[in-house]
Amino acid sequence: MADGRHADGExxxxxxxxxxxxxxxxxxxxxxxxxxxxxxxxxxxxxxHRDLLALIHTAELQPSASNSVAGPPVSLASLQxxxxxxxxxxxxxxxxxxxxxxRLSELLGxxxxxxxxxxxxxxxxxxxxxxxxxxxANIELSARLEERDAELEAARAANRELTRALNQKGATP
Numbered sequence: 001m002a003d004g005r006h007a008d009g010e011x012x013x014x015x016x017x018x019x020x021x022x023x024x025x026x027x028x029x030x031x032x033x034x035x036x037x038x039x040x041x042x043x044x045x046x047x048x049h050r051d052l053l054a055l056i057h058t059a060e061l062q063p064s065a066s067n068s069v070a071g072p073p074v075s076l077a078s079l080q081x082x083x084x085x086x087x088x089x090x091x092x093x094x095x096x097x098x099x100x101x102x103r104l105s106e107l108l109g110x111x112x113x114x115x116x117x118x119x120x121x122x123x124x125x126x127x128x129x130x131x132x133x134x135x136x137a138n139i140e141l142s143a144r145l146e147e148r149d150a151e152l153e154a155a156r157a158a159n160r161e162l163t164r165a166l167n168q169k170g171a172t173p
Contacts, residue, residue, distance in 0.1 A: 012041050013052060016035060016041060016049075016052050016055075017052075019035050019038040020035055023038065030060045031056075031060070032046055032047075032053070061076050062075060
């Protein structure tokens with residue numbers, strides 16, 4: 001009976017080795033579950049036989065035969081390196097995006113500040129000229145206002161005089 005169990009174990013071991021070889025030749029993904037399914041054994045069988053488990057893990061890291069024609073070999077280690085590089089690039093791009101967003105925000109804020117008229121003047125000399133023009137216009141308008149006030153006061157005085165003269169005529173007839 002022990003010989004029968006031993007022979008059955010050897011047949012299962014051979015099926016696992018054959019499944020690994022076929023998966024390597026076909027270029028299919030190699031995993032513990034996949035090999036166990038293809039060989040018709042339970043995963044615990046593979047975990048009890050560490051040498052078979054080591055063969056599976058070694059085959060996982062080896063490039064597949066179908067990939068050798070298409071380009072450079074792809075292994076789990078190279079894929080992990082690519083993933084680490086992509087992650088590092090993603091981190092750099094995220095930081096750069098944040099810097100660019102911050103700079104854009106600053107520039108838009110400055111532009112809005114200037115356009116609102118609340119910001120610092122762009123050209124002081126032009127503003128000084130504009131202030132001088134406005135002061136001159138203010139002086140001219142003040143002079144015109146005083147002139148009109150004087151005319152209005154003269155018209156009121158004439159009106160009072162006429163009203164007084166009319167009132168005196170109406171009282172003496």
